[in-house]
Amino acid sequence: LANNEEEAFQYSMEELASLTKTANGEVLVTLSQKRDRIHPSTYIGKGKIEELTSLEEELEPDLIIFNGELSPSQNRNLGKVLSARIIDRTQLILDIFAQRAKSKEGKLQVELAQLQYLLPRLGGKGIELSRLGGGIGTRGPGETKLESDRRHINRRIVDIKTQLNIVVSHRERYRERRKRNQAFQVSLVGYTNAGKSTIFNRLTEADTFEEDLLFATLDPNTRKIILPSGYHALLTDTVGFIQELPTSLIAAFRSTLEEVTEADLILHVVDSSSPDYVNHEKTVNNLLRELGVEGVPILTVYNKTDKVTKEFTPSYYQEMISISALQKNDLQRLTEKIQETVTREMIPYTIHVP
Numbered sequence: 001l002a003n004n005e006e007e008a009f010q011y012s013m014e015e016l017a018s019l020t021k022t023a024n025g026e027v028l029v030t031l032s033q034k035r036d037r038i039h040p041s042t043y044i045g046k047g048k049i050e051e052l053t054s055l056e057e058e059l060e061p062d063l064i065i066f067n068g069e070l071s072p073s074q075n076r077n078l079g080k081v082l083s084a085r086i087i088d089r090t091q092l093i094l095d096i097f098a099q100r101a102k103s104k105e106g107k108l109q110v111e112l113a114q115l116q117y118l119l120p121r122l123g124g125k126g127i128e129l130s131r132l133g134g135g136i137g138t139r140g141p142g143e144t145k146l147e148s149d150r151r152h153i154n155r156r157i158v159d160i161k162t163q164l165n166i167v168v169s170h171r172e173r174y175r176e177r178r179k180r181n182q183a184f185q186v187s188l189v190g191y192t193n194a195g196k197s198t199i200f201n202r203l204t205e206a207d208t209f210e211e212d213l214l215f216a217t218l219d220p221n222t223r224k225i226i227l228p229s230g231y232h233a234l235l236t237d238t239v240g241f242i243q244e245l246p247t248s249l250i251a252a253f254r255s256t257l258e259e260v261t262e263a264d265l266i267l268h269v270v271d272s273s274s275p276d277y278v279n280h281e282k283t284v285n286n287l288l289r290e291l292g293v294e295g296v297p298i299l300t301v302y303n304k305t306d307k308v309t310k311e312f313t314p315s316y317y318q319e320m321i322s323i324s325a326l327q328k329n330d331l332q333r334l335t336e337k338i339q340e341t342v343t344r345e346m347i348p349y350t351i352h353v354p
């Protein structure tokens, strides 16, 4: 591999690990293989499979995740020799989207993408329909079962598409009613692995969230932060951008991210040590614009400054701050910066700590 290919590969594997954590998985071990091309029937080569089977005995993983898209037959063939459940990158991403989708449109888009992924793979090992509702079938259905599953899925796809048409045409009206509570809302956006959940966890560490009835109905990705002035704000960690997102997942991703249009402040976290950070930044900004966040202030947070080795030039055209999420002082500066925006945007919303 050329040097920058090697670098891109490393980032891609780190991203996969981050995605796995986001899906509440724990990474036991990471394996990679250099090949001229993907093995047509098993994705990885024979030697790698042997290495995997002996590692399986030692570590007993629940899941093996391939950092690519497995064809239906590759999935089947691997299933014959490996005992853990096998999923690929697309399935992992779909799982995260399914966890995170909140709006009706988001849920429909994710289910549609899941069904379209599933359809050509029916009958393979580890392909279970039960998760998708309807409770049909476990693994290895017989031929007749397979046909009825297929029909069932096709019907559901048509049904979802019809519903989506209706939902999308009513979207504007939904948006007006969106604002669910009166607190100042801060949303973290950015690429997976940029450090969003590190910032989220560290800013909300001191939180006694469970006891706080006022916010008790919020989802697990939203927590309270207390700003220097004593004001509360709500911080939400959104679903991360993904490098080379499969095109079949773009609609689902967008609709899952739509909640940022409700925010009062967007913290756009950029991994400034990533070789690709400029492109990442542009991609996020473009999508934010497309989602329609005009009027929502955006603070660009250049993270991982402790790791930056190469030249790094922040873009100064919007408000920004450089930090390392691992340093307490920097996080303090970040909350002060958030405070500034709250004060400026003021503030019919914010609730004072008694």
Ligand code: GDP
Pocket (backbone or CB within 6 Å): 018, 019, 021, 190, 191, 192, 193, 194, 195, 196, 197, 198, 199, 240, 303, 304, 305, 306, 307, 323, 324, 325, 326
């Ligand atoms: P997310 O996918 O955006 O939520 O990213 P995470 O918060 O999971 O962070 C991805 C990885 O980067 C983790 O291994 C973090 O420990 C690490 N990380 C986050 N912030 C920093 C930072 O400021 N400096 C360094 N060196 N590592 C960081």
